[in-house]
Amino acid sequence: MDIVSQDRSALVSSLEQLDTRLRWLSSWMIHNATHIRSKRDGLKVGGHQASCASMTAIMSALYFHALRPQDKVAVKPHAGPVLHAIHYLLGEQSLDKMQRFRGLNGVQSYPSRTKDTIPVDFSTGSVGLGVAVTAFSSLVQDYLIAHGQVREEDAGRMIALMGDAELDEGNIYECLIEGYKHDLRNCWWIVDYNRQSLDATTSDRMFRRFDDIFETCGWRVVTLKYGRKQRETFKRPGGKTIEHWIDNCSNADFAVLTYQGGASWRTRLMADIGSKPHVAKLLDDFDDDGLAALMTNLGGHCIETLVDAFASADDEKPTLFIAYTVKGHGLPLAGHKDNHSGMMNPTQMEQFRKGLGIAEGEEWEPWGGLGGNAAARLKAFVEASPIARKVKETTVPAVPVPSHLPVPDGDEQSTQAAFGRVLLDLAKSGEPLADRIVTTAPDVTQTTNLGAFVNQRGLFRRQELADVFQNAKIPSAQKWSQHAAGQHIELGIAENNFFIMLASLGLAGPHFGTRLIPVGTVYDPFISRGLDALNYGCYQDARFLLVGTPSGITLAPEGGAHQSINTPLIGMGQPNLTYFEPAYADELTAMMHWSFDHLQQEDGGSVYLRLSTRSITQVARDDDSWKADALRGGYWLRRPADGAQAAIVFTGVIAPEALAAWEDLVDDIPGLGLLNVTSPDLLHRGWSARRAARWSEHAGAPSHAETLLSVLAPGAGLVTVLDGSPSALSWLGGVRGMRVSPLGVDRFGQTGDLPDLYRTYRLDANAIVDATAELFLGE
Numbered sequence: 001m002d003i004v005s006q007d008r009s010a011l012v013s014s015l016e017q018l019d020t021r022l023r024w025l026s027s028w029m030i031h032n033a034t035h036i037r038s039k040r041d042g043l044k045v046g047g048h049q050a051s052c053a054s055m056t057a058i059m060s061a062l063y064f065h066a067l068r069p070q071d072k073v074a075v076k077p078h079a080g081p082v083l084h085a086i087h088y089l090l091g092e093q094s095l096d097k098m099q100r101f102r103g104l105n106g107v108q109s110y111p112s113r114t115k116d117t118i119p120v121d122f123s124t125g126s127v128g129l130g131v132a133v134t135a136f137s138s139l140v141q142d143y144l145i146a147h148g149q150v151r152e153e154d155a156g157r158m159i160a161l162m163g164d165a166e167l168d169e170g171n172i173y174e175c176l177i178e179g180y181k182h183d184l185r186n187c188w189w190i191v192d193y194n195r196q197s198l199d200a201t202t203s204d205r206m207f208r209r210f211d212d213i214f215e216t217c218g219w220r221v222v223t224l225k226y227g228r229k230q231r232e233t234f235k236r237p238g239g240k241t242i243e244h245w246i247d248n249c250s251n252a253d254f255a256v257l258t259y260q261g262g263a264s265w266r267t268r269l270m271a272d273i274g275s276k277p278h279v280a281k282l283l284d285d286f287d288d289d290g291l292a293a294l295m296t297n298l299g300g301h302c303i304e305t306l307v308d309a310f311a312s313a314d315d316e317k318p319t320l321f322i323a324y325t326v327k328g329h330g331l332p333l334a335g336h337k338d339n340h341s342g343m344m345n346p347t348q349m350e351q352f353r354k355g356l357g358i359a360e361g362e363e364w365e366p367w368g369g370l371g372g373n374a375a376a377r378l379k380a381f382v383e384a385s386p387i388a389r390k391v392k393e394t395t396v397p398a399v400p401v402p403s404h405l406p407v408p409d410g411d412e413q414s415t416q417a418a419f420g421r422v423l424l425d426l427a428k429s430g431e432p433l434a435d436r437i438v439t440t441a442p443d444v445t446q447t448t449n450l451g452a453f454v455n456q457r458g459l460f461r462r463q464e465l466a467d468v469f470q471n472a473k474i475p476s477a478q479k480w481s482q483h484a485a486g487q488h489i490e491l492g493i494a495e496n497n498f499f500i501m502l503a504s505l506g507l508a509g510p511h512f513g514t515r516l517i518p519v520g521t522v523y524d525p526f527i528s529r530g531l532d533a534l535n536y537g538c539y540q541d542a543r544f545l546l547v548g549t550p551s552g553i554t555l556a557p558e559g560g561a562h563q564s565i566n567t568p569l570i571g572m573g574q575p576n577l578t579y580f581e582p583a584y585a586d587e588l589t590a591m592m593h594w595s596f597d598h599l600q601q602e603d604g605g606s607v608y609l610r611l612s613t614r615s616i617t618q619v620a621r622d623d624d625s626w627k628a629d630a631l632r633g634g635y636w637l638r639r640p641a642d643g644a645q646a647a648i649v650f651t652g653v654i655a656p657e658a659l660a661a662w663e664d665l666v667d668d669i670p671g672l673g674l675l676n677v678t679s680p681d682l683l684h685r686g687w688s689a690r691r692a693a694r695w696s697e698h699a700g701a702p703s704h705a706e707t708l709l710s711v712l713a714p715g716a717g718l719v720t721v722l723d724g725s726p727s728a729l730s731w732l733g734g735v736r737g738m739r740v741s742p743l744g745v746d747r748f749g750q751t752g753d754l755p756d757l758y759r760t761y762r763l764d765a766n767a768i769v770d771a772t773a774e775l776f777l778g779e
């Protein structure tokens with residue numbers, strides 16, 4: 001053997017051993033949690049031994065060989081235990097956490113950036129999203145390279161290890177289209193093509209369709225269908241016939257025979273092709289176990305095939321690897337259609353252990369059953385592998401936030417226009433913060449007032465593209481020249497992409513060691529379109545400023561389909577996202593200023609601003625005393641007298657109606673208060689945190705909601721009103737036991753002008769006056 005083939009066979013043998021170790025450790029971790037660890041609640045713990053076994057060879061070849069230190073990987077959710085086993089072998093995962101798989105502070109069910117302690121590049125769990133995020137992160141990397149913040153030679157590959165059922169998620173195809181438009185590169189998606197989803201074997205009709213779809217979108221498709229043993233057998237007399245038979249075998253038939261094993265393979269092959277030349281003789285050369293091994297020697301389980309395939313894609317072209325696999329490969333679960341949540345029983349597990357030569361009691365030994373020399377060799381191999389040199393995430397210094405942002409001028413303003421103006425002023429300011437802002441929108445840049453910022457800072461595109469309209473001197477307010485220094489990433493209309501883009505931009509700090517301040521705008525109702533992706537970004541603690549505008553029924557003539565009703569509840573219910581809804585331009589400016597800082601704080605988070613296109617008369621301010629309270633969730637726009645019997649509580653754009661009603665009523669209800677709730681979210685969170693703290697920590701100071709409302713008489717009445725679901729504010733009655741008359745929108749779908757709609761949906765001053773009267777009428 002020459003040195004090259006000697007090295008290669010040593011490499012293959014090490015990776016094969018690691019494949020086995022990963023299969024064992026992932027199975028054992030799940031088995032331990034299910035069958036051995038004591039249970040207190042009678043609930044199933046769960047885990048996916050078959051999904052793990054399907055991928056261990058792929059992950060062995062990738063992590064211990066093909067991966068480079070700067071590459072980042074999203075691991076399909078149900079192979080999480082394999083990722084932990086890899087880090088266990090590296091000495092980066094503790095036995096304690098492995099033993100507490102799916103327990104509190106143990107290994108999480110699915111890889112989690114925030115909850116797991118091993119390096120997790122991307123959280124996964126909601127299938128499809130963890131795949132697409134790699135493409136968007138690759139675009140972010142290109143953005144940073146173009147802006148001189150990452151060196152081209154440090155560019156990593158963004159890799160998704162995905163289940164084949166993830167190919168059914170629509171967001172995959174939305175992402176493909178967007179990726180193609182942006183000239184995606186440095187992205188690998190490796191499909192664990194076991195042709196089984198959760199419920200069933202997958203449709204045969206998709207065979208080769210995926211190749212077409214991906215190739216159309218500029219991807220290279222590398223199919224790893226046969227393992228080396230199969231390829232060699234196909235070259236022997238009768239081999240072509242077997243190859244042809246495999247190619248025509250349905251997914252379901254293949255799975256059944258895999259589950260049944262060697263004897264069934266033989267019977268079936270003999271029945272179908274036994275009379276064809278040389279086939280019977282060829283089959284005779286294999287005993288039953290050998291035949292089963294041959295038939296399931298698919299590309300995704302063959303280390304050599306995997307190593308060669310990964311090596312073949314050594315340029316930056318996005319590449320889809322379709323690695324044929326068997327779900328549950330190497331386990332008694334292999335091929336069974338119900339194996340998704342299937343578990344090996346203790347007897348099967350024991351057989352598995354014995355087969356590997358692992359002594360009882362040594363199940364957790366990283367190198368158990370290997371023997372001294374082999375163990376030392378494999379350990380040294382792992383320590384020298386690229387994953388051991390993985391680039392570590394670091395905390396990145398904050399980008400300085402200017403001491404204040406100028407408030408846009410104008411007696412009449414909308415929060416949406418003011419938002420555009422604040423960004424424009426920042427774009428012109430030369431502040432370092434402005435250089436780090438990246439804006440993005442799903443085809444609503446102009447209508448959400450990002451246009452002025454984009455005119456100043458340009459659209460991002462790796463290859464320059466002139467604005468043809470501008471060159472032709474056709475007048476337009478929008479200058480859309482595209483170049484590498486541009487700071488706006490224009491997306492197609494798919495909101496899911498938009499949220500995954502925000503998540504990727506918002507991870508620039510931990511991923512690439514340099515911060516970006518992502519600002520994304522979307523029509524408020526279409527937040528729902530990307531809701532799971534929004535949750536996904538927040539779950540990973542990605543940091544971004546989300547602007548939902550216009551919102552509510554206040555966009556009036558634009559119609560019922562565009563009205564957003566429940567977004568305040570989304571803002572309140574979404575962890576790691578602080579929701580503000582300003583009424584006035586100065587509030588909005590203060591919130592943006594606060595956000596730029598909050599996005600960068602260690603214990604900060606993302607921010608959602610719910611804005612409007614309705615211009616309203618701005619309030620005169622004597623001083624800035626309102627501001628601190630506004631940033632805590634609310635302030636008295638008209639302070640009530642001590643012990644007042646009632647207050648009007650409003651949020652956002654409905655301010656003029658609330659003020660008018662207050663003016664109408666203040667003579668009749670002396671001391672009537674007018675509370676501007678700038679963030680129902682902060683108020684509610686502060687209140688419920690205080691209640692919880694009473695039992696777990698020191699009681700602490702009263703929450704902001706309690707403090708604000710404590711001015712009123714016990715048992716006073718509140719009218720709450722906002723252009724959104726009334727329940728966003730009506731809970732305030734519970735803070736100090738007050739009666740509430742809640743106004744808001746709980747129906748939608750009607751066009752109209754504002755007076756008509758505000759009257760119809762009871763948001764006008766009359767409705768507020770009536771609701772206040774009702775507080776005093778009793779039932």
Ligand SMILES: Cc1ncc(C[n+]2csc(CCOP(=O)(O)OP(=O)(O)O)c2C)c(N)n1
Pocket residue numbers: 048050051054076077078125126127162163164165166192194196197198327340
């Ligand atoms: C968005 C979403 N829907 C449903 C699920 C539940 N689920 C988990 S895995 C799975 C099927 C996975 O099949 P595949 O991707 O082929 O992975 P395999 O286990 O076969 O490797 C489903 C439906 C989920 N995790 N996310």
Ligand SMILES: [Mg+2]
Pocket residue numbers: 163164165192193194195196197327
């Ligand atoms: Mg599958």
